Amino acid sequence: MPSMEIAGKQVEVDEDGYMINLDEWNKDIALAMAKGDGIDLSDSHWEIINFLRDYYQKYQIAPMIKILVKEVGKVMGPDKGNTKYLYELFPDGPAKQACRYAGLPKPTGCV
Amino acid sequence: MAKFSAKPKDLAKIRYTPPKTEWTETPVEFREHMFCHSAKPKDLETVGFPYGRAWSAKDDDWKLPDNWEQIILQGMKDLLGKYRSFQLFMDICVRCGACADKCHFFIGSGDPKNMPVLRAELLRSVYRGNFTLAGKILRKLAGARDLTVGVLKEWWYYFYQCTECRRCSVFCPYGIDTAEITMMGRELMNMIGLQLGWIGGPVAACYMKGNHLGLEPHTIKSSIEFFLDDIETLTGIKIEPSFNRKGAEILFVTPSGDLFANPGTYTAMGYLMLFHELGLDYTWSTYASEGGNFGFFTSNEMAKRLNSKIYAEAKRLGVKWILGGECGHMWRVLSQYMDTWNGPADFMEVPKSPITGTVFDNAKSMKMVHIAEFTADLIKHNKLKLDKSRNDHLNVTFHDSCNTSRGMGLLEEPRYIINNVCNHFHEMPENTIREKTFCCGSGTGLNASENMELRMRGGFPRANAVKYVHERYGVNLLANVCAIDRATLSASMDYWVPGVGVAGVHELVGNALIMKGEKERTQDMRLEPLPEKEGSENV
Numbered sequence: 001m002p003s004m005e006i007a008g009k010q011v012e013v014d015e016d017g018y019m020i021n022l023d024e025w026n027k028d029i030a031l032a033m034a035k036g037d038g039i040d041l042s043d044s045h046w047e048i049i050n051f052l053r054d055y056y057q058k059y060q061i062a063p064m065i066k067i068l069v070k071e072v073g074k075v076m077g078p079d080k081g082n083t084k085y086l087y088e089l090f091p092d093g094p095a096k097q098a099c100r101y102a103g104l105p106k107p108t109g110c111v
Numbered sequence: 112m113a114k115f116s117a118k119p120k121d122l123a124k125i126r127y128t129p130p131k132t133e134w135t136e137t138p139v140e141f142r143e144h145m146f147c148h149s150a151k152p153k154d155l156e157t158v159g160f161p162y163g164r165a166w167s168a169k170d171d172d173w174k175l176p177d178n179w180e181q182i183i184l185q186g187m188k189d190l191l192g193k194y195r196s197f198q199l200f201m202d203i204c205v206r207c208g209a210c211a212d213k214c215h216f217f218i219g220s221g222d223p224k225n226m227p228v229l230r231a232e233l234l235r236s237v238y239r240g241n242f243t244l245a246g247k248i249l250r251k252l253a254g255a256r257d258l259t260v261g262v263l264k265e266w267w268y269y270f271y272q273c274t275e276c277r278r279c280s281v282f283c284p285y286g287i288d289t290a291e292i293t294m295m296g297r298e299l300m301n302m303i304g305l306q307l308g309w310i311g312g313p314v315a316a317c318y319m320k321g322n323h324l325g326l327e328p329h330t331i332k333s334s335i336e337f338f339l340d341d342i343e344t345l346t347g348i349k350i351e352p353s354f355n356r357k358g359a360e361i362l363f364v365t366p367s368g369d370l371f372a373n374p375g376t377y378t379a380m381g382y383l384m385l386f387h388e389l390g391l392d393y394t395w396s397t398y399a400s401e402g403g404n405f406g407f408f409t410s411n412e413m414a415k416r417l418n419s420k421i422y423a424e425a426k427r428l429g430v431k432w433i434l435g436g437e438c439g440h441m442w443r444v445l446s447q448y449m450d451t452w453n454g455p456a457d458f459m460e461v462p463k464s465p466i467t468g469t470v471f472d473n474a475k476s477m478k479m480v481h482i483a484e485f486t487a488d489l490i491k492h493n494k495l496k497l498d499k500s501r502n503d504h505l506n507v508t509f510h511d512s513c514n515t516s517r518g519m520g521l522l523e524e525p526r527y528i529i530n531n532v533c534n535h536f537h538e539m540p541e542n543t544i545r546e547k548t549f550c551c552g553s554g555t556g557l558n559a560s561e562n563m564e565l566r567m568r569g570g571f572p573r574a575n576a577v578k579y580v581h582e583r584y585g586v587n588l589l590a591n592v593c594a595i596d597r598a599t600l601s602a603s604m605d606y607w608v609p610g611v612g613v614a615g616v617h618e619l620v621g622n623a624l625i626m627k628g629e630k631e632r633t634q635d636m637r638l639e640p641l642p643e644k645e646g647s648e649n650v
Contacts, residue, residue: 059330
């Protein structure tokens with residue numbers, strides 16, 4: 001498995017840069033991954049990342065985008081519960097990019 | 112890895128001139144975006160597949176086991192002994208070339224090794240060299256080759272550029288089933304750990320948790336509850352389906368993609384609405400929670416192991432028969448293998464629709480009915496109230512899945528349903544539909560993201576036929592009955608024919624279905640506003 005040096009630590013990741021051992025995750029890793037994409041994580045980003053981590057904890061999978069949109073809307077208000085808002089925060093797609101920062105495995109989609 | 116960025120107009124320039132060198136002297140070149148990541152060792156270990164290791168196809172050293180040649184040749188001997196079809200297909204090809212230009216990967220890539228005859232020859236040459244007298248003595252003169260690392264790499268590259276769609280077999284005068292040759296090729300490579308990540312992951316997840324996506328029981332339930340919320344928003348009707356319920360008449364099994372990937376989720380909403388409207392005595396299962404079978408892309412034995420939970424769950428719950436959702440390869444496995452692998456399912460009854468009384472004699476042995484058969488029968492007997500005009504914003508064509516069309520002959524039922532729930536339907540050209548249908552380009556576990564060029568090349572012939580009806584008739588929706596199609600055709604339409612959406616047939620049924628006590632529909636199944644109805648066209 002490839003590994004990346006993130007925040008002064010070797011972190012095992014898969015071919016697409018998603019972490020292998022979810023337990024190794026910490027905030028510095030998320031910050032460093034985002035920085036690599038030229039993004040400074042704001043509170044708004046963290047709201048989504050934390051939501052994803054909580055969801056994963058409960059359901060053992062990253063949420064579908066439409067669940068993410070709806071749940072974010074419920075918890076954080078309708079102005080945040082839409083795809084446009086999420087894409088503004090995570091231009092490569094909230095599912096893929098935000099999951100990577102959150103230390104979740106790559107979303108699988110349909111198999 | 113750089114993002115796949117080739118433009119459609121460049122990818123559509125396909126060279127059909129073969130290389131100047133002989134095919135045996137043309138080594139395989141691993142290009143980015145044309146092949147998949149290798150399987151994770153832990154996934155192979157989970158199901159007991161051997162030789163899990165970290166390796167990549169683009170490395171020179173594949174870290175093969177020391178005795179890999181011996182393993183492959185012994186494996187080939189065993190498979191030849193076990194499957195008479197394999198022995199037959201190795202012997203009888205006369206290289207007439209009828210199959211050569213029928214493969215979507217050949218049409219989309221121009222690579223001669225994607226001609227089914229030559230792809231099979233990759234294996235046949237080794238077969239001749241090791242298992243026939245003429246090949247052992249005459250070697251090259253008899254078309255024999257040694258098994259080398261180069262040959263093995265060629266196998267890997269090209270047997271994962273075949274989706275086992277069997278279009279070529281339709282045109283073969285001998286009826287050689289190239290899919291079975293690919294299956295044997297993949298099974299051999301699996302013996303030395305040369306598996307794809309996109310296949311190995313779902314297989315391990317299915318083995319451990321019951322479905323490819325690794326959905327836990329409470330995740331399945333929460334996902335369905337999410338659909339129920341949307342259905343309530345749409346219709347004002349509250350639906351309460353049951354899970355793992357003993358004594359239900361029918362067990363419903365569908366691909367897990369329908370529960371967790373768009374646009375399959377809208378198809379799942381369609382199932383839920385239909386069953387509710389019928390008052391069907393059925394149950395979902397969180398154990399037999401996968402209709403698809405990625406084990407089928409590794410070895411027959413693995414496919415059998417994953418499949419076994421369907422009958423086991425039917426027995427545990429005491430159902431009379433099984434209803435299956437919209438899926439492609441799921442149905443090839445069910446209708447051609449399940450009964451002999453894990454049957455006889457004599458603890459169930461011959462499927463009989465509780466609504467129409469129709470007995471599905473075609474499913475007498477396997478005890479499982481495709482939902483398109485079930486729904487077409489309902490419509491035929493006037494059991495559904497339908498408002499076609501709710502689909503008037505859609506101009507529909509139908510993509511036959513390789514496996515439901517060529518694998519089980521399901522040709523009329525989906526069309527009958529679509530014509531009864533939609534006003535606007537146009538067929539693609541005759542040589543691209545029904546038993547001659549073109550593959551979506553990403554079946555058999557090739558629907559990963561790192562092989563996007565391969566997928567778009569393989570999807571090119573299908574997309575080209577869609578483009579024809581899009582331009583000629585204004586078609587804007589590609590309907591299908593397969594979970595993999597729903598995911599992969601979405602990508603291929605976005606790339607080749609922007610403006611054409613993708614939907615399962617039961618999403619269209621859900622749109623049109625008039626439910627008792629429903630409020631006036633102002634949205635479609637995706638909760639998008641329904642456009643102004645066209646009024647008088649309503650039939």
